[in-house]
Amino acid sequence: MKIEQQQRERTERLERETREAAQRLDEERKKREAELQRETQAANLCDQLAGNPTDPQRSGPGASFDALKARVSDAVANCELAVRQYPDQLRFQYQLGRSLQFGDRNRAYEIHRKLVSLRYPAAYDNLGWILYQDKKNIPEAVNTFRMGVRLGDPDSMVSLAEMIDRKYAVPTDQSETKISLYARAGALGHQGAQRALQVEQANEAKATQDLAVQQQQQRLMLEMLGTIVQNVRR
Numbered sequence: 001m002k003i004e005q006q007q008r009e010r011t012e013r014l015e016r017e018t019r020e021a022a023q024r025l026d027e028e029r030k031k032r033e034a035e036l037q038r039e040t041q042a043a044n045l046c047d048q049l050a051g052n053p054t055d056p057q058r059s060g061p062g063a064s065f066d067a068l069k070a071r072v073s074d075a076v077a078n079c080e081l082a083v084r085q086y087p088d089q090l091r092f093q094y095q096l097g098r099s100l101q102f103g104d105r106n107r108a109y110e111i112h113r114k115l116v117s118l119r120y121p122a123a124y125d126n127l128g129w130i131l132y133q134d135k136k137n138i139p140e141a142v143n144t145f146r147m148g149v150r151l152g153d154p155d156s157m158v159s160l161a162e163m164i165d166r167k168y169a170v171p172t173d174q175s176e177t178k179i180s181l182y183a184r185a186g187a188l189g190h191q192g193a194q195r196a197l198q199v200e201q202a203n204e205a206k207a208t209q210d211l212a213v214q215q216q217q218q219r220l221m222l223e224m225l226g227t228i229v230q231n232v233r234r
Helices: 002-050 065-070 072-085 090-100 105-117 123-133 138-150 154-165 178-187 191-233
Strands: none
Touching (some): 002 072, 105 123, 123 138, 123 154, 138 154, 154 178, 154 191, 178 191
């Protein structure tokens, strides 16, 4: 009788331990799945909240600077996680640096400087503006925008045009005129550049028209003077 009771207790204990072990394994599995899902969601949210709409390497439509600013805390948190999960994906590092520009400017500067050394095109514009605004290094900012232009970054094209407009830079050739820069950036889908191009073209057309009117007035004045001189001689 005692032996039977001991066997029953041993069987119950083994069954209980088996159930507990299975429960622990199931909880660990669920925890791993939840962590994986959270990491995947973080990558997606980093793209959604902090992606640059003009970055050719973005995933999805991205977010404007104003839209990013409205949810910058979420963007930083998710991009931090995405960078840890995918350290070789430079776009997550770029998007983290873009988010940090609203708070930790020094860290943003270091991230963008690293990405520029790796020739990540979109980072040149962000680094250029930190050099301009924070470091007060206008020549280096202009040089950084120029390097971004050479790599085909549309934001850098617009920024270089702005530097030319502010008289901080002079076009080195025809490809660096404001109209040329806006046209190139606009062709790459930069909506701000497309609007700026329309304004520049309208200004250029008006200047051409004004010059033609001025030349016509000058011709009329010369003709009138010629007539007056001839009448005086008579």
